[in-house]
Every structure is written in C-alpha cells, then in structure tokens.
Amino acid sequence: MSMDFSAQKLGNTIRIGPLALKGRAILAPMSGVTDIGMRRVAHSYGASLVVSEMVASDDYVRGCEETRLRAEGSGIDPHVVQIAGCDPHWMGEAARLAEASGAAVVDINMGCPAKRVTGGYAGSALMRTPDLALRLVEATVKAVNIPVTLKMRLGWDDASHNAADIARAAEAAGVRLITIHGRTRQQFYKGRADWGAIFSVVQATRLPVIANGDCASLADARAMLEASGAAGIMIGRAAVGRPWLVGEIASGLAGDCLTLAAAQKREAALAHLESLIETMGALTGLRHARKHLSAYADHAGANSHAGGAAMRLRLVTTDCPIEARNLLARMFEFDPLTEAA
Numbered sequence: 232m233s234m235d236f237s238a239q240k241l242g243n244t245i246r247i248g249p250l251a252l253k254g255r256a257i258l259a260p261m262s263g264v265t266d267i268g269m270r271r272v273a274h275s276y277g278a279s280l281v282v283s284e285m286v287a288s289d290d291y292v293r294g295c296e297e298t299r300l301r302a303e304g305s306g307i308d309p310h311v312v313q314i315a316g317c318d319p320h321w322m323g324e325a326a327r328l329a330e331a332s333g334a335a336v337v338d339i340n341m342g343c344p345a346k347r348v349t350g351g352y353a354g355s356a357l358m359r360t361p362d363l364a365l366r367l368v369e370a371t372v373k374a375v376n377i378p379v380t381l382k383m384r385l386g387w388d389d390a391s392h393n394a395a396d397i398a399r400a401a402e403a404a405g406v407r408l409i410t411i412h413g414r415t416r417q418q419f420y421k422g423r424a425d426w427g428a429i430f431s432v433v434q435a436t437r438l439p440v441i442a443n444g445d446c447a448s449l450a451d452a453r454a455m456l457e458a459s460g461a462a463g464i465m466i467g468r469a470a471v472g473r474p475w476l477v478g479e480i481a482s483g484l485a486g487d488c489l490t491l492a493a494a495q496k497r498e499a500a501l502a503h504l505e506s507l508i509e510t511m512g513a514l515t516g517l518r519h520a521r522k523h524l525s526a527y528a529d530h531a532g533a534n535s536h537a538g539g540a541a542m543r544l545r546l547v548t549t550d551c552p553i554e555a556r557n558l559l560a561r562m563f564e565f566d567p568l569t570e571a572a
Contacts, residue, residue: 245279245439245462247336248378248407250309252463254279254481256452257410258474259443259467260313260338260382262345267303268506269474269523272499274307277478277489279463281307285340287353288316288325300510302329309335313382315343317352317363319370326374339371339406341383341397344416355416358397359387365400372405382410382443385428388417392428395435402436410441410465420468426458433460441465447476449483456484472526475499493531497563500527504559513552521547524559532565539565 245252258265258273260282270281284301291298291314304310312329314337316322326337341364343354350356357364372379381401386392398409411432413424424444433440442461446452447469455464464484470476475491482489491499503523507516525547533539539562546558 245408245441247380247439250335250378252279254478255456255463255484256477256481257441257463257465258282258470258477259465260285260340261467261471262301262343264471264522266507266519267300267305267307267510268503269470270304271306271506272503273470273474273477276475276491276495276499277481278474279477279481280309280311281477282311282313282338285313285315285343285348285354286325288314288321289318292321292324292328302332302334303510304333311336311338311380313338313340314371315340315348315353316367317357319366322367323370323374326371326379330375330377334377336378336380337371337375338380338382338410339368341381342410342412344384344419349416355384355387358383358391358393358416361393361397361400364397365404368401368404368406378407379405380408380410381406382412384412384414384416385425386415388415391415392431395431398432398436398438398440402438406438408439408441409436410443411459411461413442413444413459426455429459429461439463443467446480449480452480452484472523472528472530474503493563496531497560500559500563501556504555508552514550517550517552517555520555524555527559528562531562533562536565 256279258278258281262285265284274281286298286302302312312334314325329337340354341357348354383394385394394411411429413426413429429442439462441463442455442459443465446455446464446466452464466477479489504520507520528543533543542558549555
C-alpha cells in the first residue's frame with residue numbers, strides 16, 4: 232500500500248480530535264528514557280508530537296513524586312501523558328488528573344512488553360483480555376474532555392494478531408488515534424518490526440494510525456509509510472542520543488532537508504543534561520543521564536577518535552556536573568559536521 236492512501240484518507244495533516252499536528256513524525260514514549268529534557272529537545276527541534284514516559288495510573292493519582300515527574304510537560308505544547316493500568320477506576324482518575332495538569336491528550340498504554348507491567352495485567356497483557364481493555368478505554372474516554380489515543384502491539388503472540396479488532400472497538404468507544412508497534416508482545420524487540428502487518432489496522436478503522444518499530448532514518452520512515460499505509464510514524468530507540476532525529480525525519484517527510492550542525496547538536500545535548508540536573512538534582516540527574524550521555528557520545532563518533540573512548544568513559548561515570556557539561560560539549564568536536572558549524 233502506498234503513502235497515497237494516508238494522504239487521501241486524512242489529507243496531509245494528522246488530526247487528533249481538534250489538534251492538527253505539524254508533520255508526521257512522533258517521539259515514542261519510553262519508560263526511563265523520554266524524560267522531560269529529552270522531550271523538550273525533540274519538541275524544540277521539530278518533532279510533530281512527543282509523549283511522556285508511561286505512568287502507572289494508580290501511582291499517578293496517589294501523588295507519587297517519581298510518577299509526577301515522568302508526566303511533567305512544562306514547556307511542551309501539546310503535552311501528551313501516557314497512562315497504564317488494569318483498573319477502569321484508576322485509569323479514569325489518572326486521565327482526569329492529566330487533563331487538570333495541562334495535558335492536551337491522554338494516551339493509553341497497551342503495548343509495553345515488560346514483565347513488571349504485563350505481570351500486573353497491564354500494558355500488552357491487555358491484548359489477551361480485550362473485554363477488559365475496552366472497559367479501560369471507555370473509562371478513560373468518559374473521564375475527560377480532551378482526546379484519548381491508544382498505543383498497542385499487533386497482538387500477544389503470532390497466534391493472536393487482534394490489533395485490528397481492538398482498534399475497531401476503541402474507535403467506537405471514542406479513541407481518536409491509534410499507534411501500532413509492528414511486533415507482538417512475545418517478540419519483545421527481537422527480529423524486525425512487521426510494518427506490512429500494520430496495514431490490517433489501517434483498513435479496520437477510519438482513525439489515523441501511526442506505525443512504530445525500527446524507524447532509524449528518513450528512508451525507514453518512507454518505507455514504513457509505504458508498507459503500512461499509516462498516516463505517520465513513531466520513532467523510539469533510534470532517537471536516544473539524537474532526539475533531533477524526529478524533527479529531521481518530520482522535515483524530510485515534508486520535503487525539506489533539515490540537518491543539524493554539530494554546534495546545534497551540542498546545544499541540544501547540553502540543554503537536555505541541564506534539564507535533568509534541574510529537575511532531579513545534580514547527583515540523581517547525572518546518574519539518570521548516563522544512558523543519554525553514552526548515546527550522545529556514540530552518535531558524535533567519540534569511539535572512533537584517539538582519546539575519545541577515555542573521554543566517553545569519564546563522561547558516563549563522573550558525578551561532577553561541571554565536568555559532565557565540559558566533557559559532553561567536547562564530544563561534539565568528534566562530529567564530522569563540527570567545521571561546518
């Protein structure tokens with residue numbers, strides 16, 4: 232199926248209820264990864280939409296500080312909060328809290344494959360209990376006046392690809408957009424995402440469908456749209472260490488050629504680090520940042536230069552904010568675009 236299907240069905244703009252997105256590339260919600268700093272950077276460099284880390288609905292309502300921080304959205308418009316759970320009451324209450332806290336959209340997580348989530352009958356485990364999943368959707372939609380979206384996988388395993396059936400039911404219940412990761416829960420992140428399998432969901436609903444899984448480049452994004460017939464794409468792991476990638480791909484899909492110079496990447500990475508230090512405190516923020524710092528160094532090409540590997544090691548082990556800032560800035564001296572910056 233070609234990209235013309237999406238254009239004909241939805242026009243050139245993806246709509247989530249009253250919201251019209253600028254572009255067709257979205258940053259995926261990733262627990263422990265898409266913190267407020269990463270989302271701000273991705274948003275400021277052109278991501279069409281960014282989604283909070285998944286928050287447990289009951290913890291969020293009860294005021295858990297860590298969960299509140301995961302749902303933070305200051306400086307981002309529109310702000311999307313992703314909630315997870317297996318109890319309609321808590322899902323509804325969490326949606327109300329998200330709306331009251333400034334969210335423009337609530338996203339329901341039915342795709343997380345982690346055992347700690349599925350073991351509690353939430354995330355992708357809900358695809359094994361579609362009746363309960365529908366009750367959760369109905370409770371969430373009923374609780375708020377803002378749009379509700381849904382993210383899920385193809386199914387629990389290869390014997391139960393039921394995403395299309397759930398999508399039809401979710402549309403009838405009032406969901407306004409659906410994202411499909413092109414794997415089953417049992418695959419976790421193994422093998423390649425099946426973009427073509429997403430087409431069955433596109434056929435099953437009038438809603439905009441977003442394709443997710445293994446998008447790491449503009450070429451991938453175009454191939455995803457071609458194979459899936461989706462309206463847009465969602466980028467996850469490939470954006471770690473380069474959150475500007477989502478905006479670059481959104482720009483490319485729109486026919487432009489946005490490419491950041493090394494100085495811009497350095498500015499973005501430093502802003503991300505600073506945000507983590509400000510929101511979490513110096514020590515916690517630095518330790519949380521290590522996965523990001525490592526990825527920034529890798530994408531800047533540190534390991535391919537003399538002395539770069541040692542600097543990278545120091546960057547991801549230091550507990551000194553000043554040293555971390557200085558080392559992170561130096562990482563981008565390895566970027567081949569430095570001279571052009």
